[in-house]
Amino acid sequence: MRMGKSRVLVVGGTGYMGRRIVKASLAEGHPTYVLRRPEIGLDMDKLQTLLELKQQGAVLIEGSFSDHRSLVEAVKQVDVVVCTMSGVHFRSHNLLLQLKLVDAIKEAGNIKRFLPSEFGIDPAQMEHALEPGRVTFDEKMSVRKAIEEANIPHTYISANCFAGYFVGNLSQMGTLLPPKHTLHIYGHGNAKAVFMDEDDIATYTVKSLDDPRTHNKTVYLRPPENILSQTDLVHMWENLSGNTLEKITISDQDFLALIQGADFVGQVGLGHFYHIFYEGCLTNFEIGEDGEEASRLYPQVQYKRMDEYLKRYL
Template sequence: MGGKSKVLVVGGTGYIGRRIVKASLAEGHPTFVLQRKEIGLDIEKVQMLLGFKMEGAHLVEGSFSDFQSLVDAVKLVDVVICTMSGVHFRSHNILMQLKLIEAIKQAGNVMRFLPSEFGMDPARMGDALEPGNVTFEEKMRVRKAIEESNIPFTYVSANCFAGYFAGNLSQMGNLFPPRDKLYIYGDGNSKVIFMDEDDVATYTIKSIDDPRTLNKTVYLQPPDNILSQRQLVEKWEEMIGKKLEKVTISEQDFLNSMKDLDYAEQVGVGHFYHIFYEGCLTNFEIGEEGEEASKLYPEVKYTRMDEYLKMYL
């Protein structure tokens, strides 16, 4: 690609998508955001899109119910990044990407596609608990379609978003850190990778023109953010000058808690189990099929979790 690649973000008003748009603009990429008619009367998303436009992004009308509009949007760019959420009850969004893949195939000009992943690596989650396994299986269906279509790709495994996992000291059902009592999963020593969401976006955009990441998985594992739950709690205790009461939840008690939960909650509990009891984010070595982001881009000054937690004081 000559110069900075042109980028289309699908799902640009979402939790990660809005950050991807800003990171793309900050890196000087001509940035296009799919303006879906399904947005309807969601004024906050409309205003966000207009804000992107004022910052220099181009809005492109398109809809998954209008295939030609997707093809036309894809033809404008070199790189397509999809950030449509696949969390819990919205997992059907993952398979909507199959239409996007068809549009990319028909357009024939895309040099890199980044599908909506940004969490655990689904290729390593073949034994995931039900019903959370559905999300991983659908992501693997999308990967299969990409690779069978010979579309150049980069997959991004971003691990745990700090807003959901660090700011609350990994407590389910709350997004603020406790100041008196908290739950520890098992021995609390499984290593977890916590990522500031803006850093996720920065590393993602860094990867899109990099030949080292072509047809590979980029794992976001900055070393200072590989922490156990207990280490994370200790950082918070030091900040507030107080030790918290800790209640340990055994593996079996944690799994037993799933039976009375609804579907979305069961998915969340399953993911927490794999992260905090099995250590699924750190119990493997990155092979030839992957690259680690902080090694590729040492110039990125990523946010450490003690810095991140300061906003909660």
């Protein structure tokens, strides 16, 4: 029997979360592999990222989603597969690729844990989601269905709000930087969300890979000090910056009207904002027997609090 750390293959290793998970996997001592797809073509940024990850200790494995056999062979070299492919712009394409990966894992037959590309809102909690944004949750559930029908051991990661997209801008749409004078407050501003430093997401994800407690479960990243409302976040920034902002409230009816007036991509994004900041979809349910909370499982992880995270914007 093979002993030691699991061999981990990251699919989508050049992406926003992928490169962080590669680094976290290496830091945790896992032999770490990254799928190198010939489809990168002349994308110099992706190539440079791959080479940098190789210099840090990752092993590049060639494989293509247009070549099923190459995917199977890549999967056979590892114990765990983590998919981090982004589906922001072409979600149906992401669904197709993940289903191809599931087929390869099923045929290889050796994988002891698969983590599909989720990392956000738990799709199992979003059956009521607004159209057309619901499609993103339905497609993730389609991947889960394929995984479970194939009896592939798995862990789902619900990481909630990425700090880079939700914290520095105080959850304002259309910018990644803190507002200087005015900001919008969604409803009463009191719905509790969960904000996570992306490096911490990677750390918790890698911690879960070999953990029998996370086998066939959803791991929710809900560290208690990062469960905050939008108002909490704004007050943090005002205390740090010494700048009091003018606050403009957007009622739920006005926000729903914004959704109706947006294009398809805008409707998807605004719909997710609505569920987070008006309904509190990240925290309005209890974690059941099929889930675990990451900071309870791994209390040794010193996760970044959002007041500390905000200091980079001063």
